[in-house]
Amino acid sequence: MEQFEVTLAGFGGQGIMTAGQLLAYSGMKAGKKVVWLPSYGPEMRGGTAYCTVVISDQNIGSPVINNPYCICVFNRPSFDKFEPRVKPNGILIVNSSLINVSSQRKDITQLLIPANDIALKAGNVKTANIIILGALIGASKVLDLKIVKEIVKEKMSKKKELLDLNLKVLKQGYDLAIEELSQKEKV
Amino acid sequence: MLFGAASTGKRVFTTSSSPGISLMQEAISYMAGAQLPVVIVNIMRGGPGLGGILPAQSDYFQSTKGGGHGDYRLLVLAPSSIQEAVDLMMLSFHLADKYRNPVMMIGDGMIGQMMEPVEFPDKYEEPELPPKTWAATGAKGRPAHIIKSLFLDPIALDKNSWILHEKYERMKKEEIRFELYNHSPKNEIMLIAYGTMARICQTAIDALKQEGISIGLFRPITLFPFPEKQIYKEATKENIRELLVVEMSTAQMFEDVERAVYGKKKVNFFGRTGGIVPPPEEVMEHVKMLLNKKSKDKKKA
Numbered sequence A: 001m002e003q004f005e006v007t008l009a010g011f012g013g014q015g016i017m018t019a020g021q022l023l024a025y026s027g028m029k030a031g032k033k034v035v036w037l038p039s040y041g042p043e044m045r046g047g048t049a050y051c052t053v054v055i056s057d058q059n060i061g062s063p064v065i066n067n068p069y070c071i072c073v074f075n076r077p078s079f080d081k082f083e084p085r086v087k088p089n090g091i092l093i094v095n096s097s098l099i100n101v102s103s104q105r106k107d108i109t110q111l112l113i114p115a116n117d118i119a120l121k122a123g124n125v126k127t128a129n130i131i132i133l134g135a136l137i138g139a140s141k142v143l144d145l146k147i148v149k150e151i152v153k154e155k156m157s158k159k160k161e162l163l164d165l166n167l168k169v170l171k172q173g174y175d176l177a178i179e180e181l182s183q184k185e186k187v
Numbered sequence B: 001m002l003f004g005a006a007s008t009g010k011r012v013f014t015t016s017s018s019p020g021i022s023l024m025q026e027a028i029s030y031m032a033g034a035q036l037p038v039v040i041v042n043i044m045r046g047g048p049g050l051g052g053i054l055p056a057q058s059d060y061f062q063s064t065k066g067g068g069h070g071d072y073r074l075l076v077l078a079p080s081s082i083q084e085a086v087d088l089m090m091l092s093f094h095l096a097d098k099y100r101n102p103v104m105m106i107g108d109g110m111i112g113q114m115m116e117p118v119e120f121p122d123k124y125e126e127p128e129l130p131p132k133t134w135a136a137t138g139a140k141g142r143p144a145h146i147i148k149s150l151f152l153d154p155i156a157l158d159k160n161s162w163i164l165h166e167k168y169e170r171m172k173k174e175e176i177r178f179e180l181y182n183h184s185p186k187n188e189i190m191l192i193a194y195g196t197m198a199r200i201c202q203t204a205i206d207a208l209k210q211e212g213i214s215i216g217l218f219r220p221i222t223l224f225p226f227p228e229k230q231i232y233k234e235a236t237k238e239n240i241r242e243l244l245v246v247e248m249s250t251a252q253m254f255e256d257v258e259r260a261v262y263g264k265k266k267v268n269f270f271g272r273t274g275g276i277v278p279p280p281e282e283v284m285e286h287v288k289m290l291l292n293k294k295s296k297d298k299k300k301a
Helices: A016-029 A041-046 A076-085 A115-122 A125-140 A145-155 A160-186 B002-007 B018-023 B025-033 B060-065 B082-099 B109-113 B154-174 B195-210 B228-235 B253-261 B280-300
Strands: A004-010 A033-038 A049-056 A070-073 A091-095 A109-113 B013-016 B039-044 B075-077 B103-108 B178-181 B189-192 B216-220 B222-224 B242-247 B266-271
Touching: A004 A016, A004 A076, A004 A125, A016 A033, A016 A049, A016 A125, A016 A145, A033 B109, A070 A076, A070 A125, A091 A125, A109 A125, A109 A160, A115 A125, A115 A160, A125 A145, A125 A160, A145 A160, B002 B025, B013 B018, B018 B025, B018 B039, B025 B154, B039 B082, B039 B109, B060 B103, B060 B222, B075 B082, B082 B103, B082 B154, B103 B109, B103 B195, B109 B195, B178 B195, B189 B195, B189 B228, B189 B280, B195 B216, B195 B242, B195 B280, B216 B228, B228 B253, B242 B253, B242 B280, B253 B266, B266 B280
Parallel strands: A004 A070, A070 A091, A091 A109, B013 B039, B039 B103, B075 B103, B189 B216, B189 B242, B242 B266
Antiparallel strands: A004 A049, A033 A049, B075 B222, B178 B216
């Protein structure tokens, strides 16, 4: 596997760091090398909190990645900041519930996932991050969904209701990404 | 507090980020003078003064040259991954006891905030150390142990200074640690970087390799004792034409590297400060600039 890099970005409180950590733990469980690097400090007050996760078979050098292969943006300021940074031929996942624009770039794959709407419908808006995480796995196939499910079980709330909900929306995000991708291929 | 606790012979440790470490300098000098084993971690932020709160490597001088007063040194370790931080942490307590000297581990906000998988050994087998016969453990039935850095008699102070000096010389013989990355007789340029910056250089080296450019990295793990002889040996190899020191500071370790190569090779510098962590692309650009400059020089000749 070549090195996989993803940046997740949004408001503080949208579960950006948690989603990134779940991905990092999943990579670790899959036996890969992983790095999770948060943004912090003054940057957070500028409207975007973000973290970067690197997953690789080889030792990971720089934890600082200017142009990651995949970027998930949860709000408009993050879209503006990160959309130009997606590596050519990479993936941009947009939380289209909160972002009413889309990328005009022709050299990347863009997925519009209405994560907040899906989360609200499912019963808890806080699960939007898990939907995006599912979409990220579905779009990139960086890890097996099974492993991510196991990690969600290990690390997230042990309350059965919440856990079931998280697992359900994870799968929903995953399926939605695959569906969107196959539609794009048809076009 | 460290002074008092270390005096009892227990292992002690504290951590802070740059300005907090500045406040400790007086006590660090006292502990070095009184030969107390302590471990201190400095996760460096940008300075001087209040500076900023983002990653930096600008406390190199403070750590390696002594931020406090007097003839003393700290043993300074600089991990570049979380696993190495774990490994060096165990080692640092041992080294502090071995030399009866403060040990400082320095990292930056990246090392401080990053998460990486780490493995802890099932069992830590530590080489045996002499008993702490100097510790203040209660003087009942024996003469009191006095732990102090005050020697008003010049002869006694001179003696203490040379005892410390001998320890630092012993560290230079026994404790130097470093790592080489991608060393090859094809390399014309050698990078020198430590901590987070060294990892970023590794990525730059891998990317340059894909473009057909081979360069190496020398990564000091101990900053004091500084691997000067080892750098000299690598730098003076025939194939190496220039060095490039990369730091998140305005050329601090650079001075030690220049000293180490003794003017035999040109030492260049690239750095960012203020919390800006240069990405691999910027390191690559600087390497290419050096290579281009050289090919122009060649044409002129």
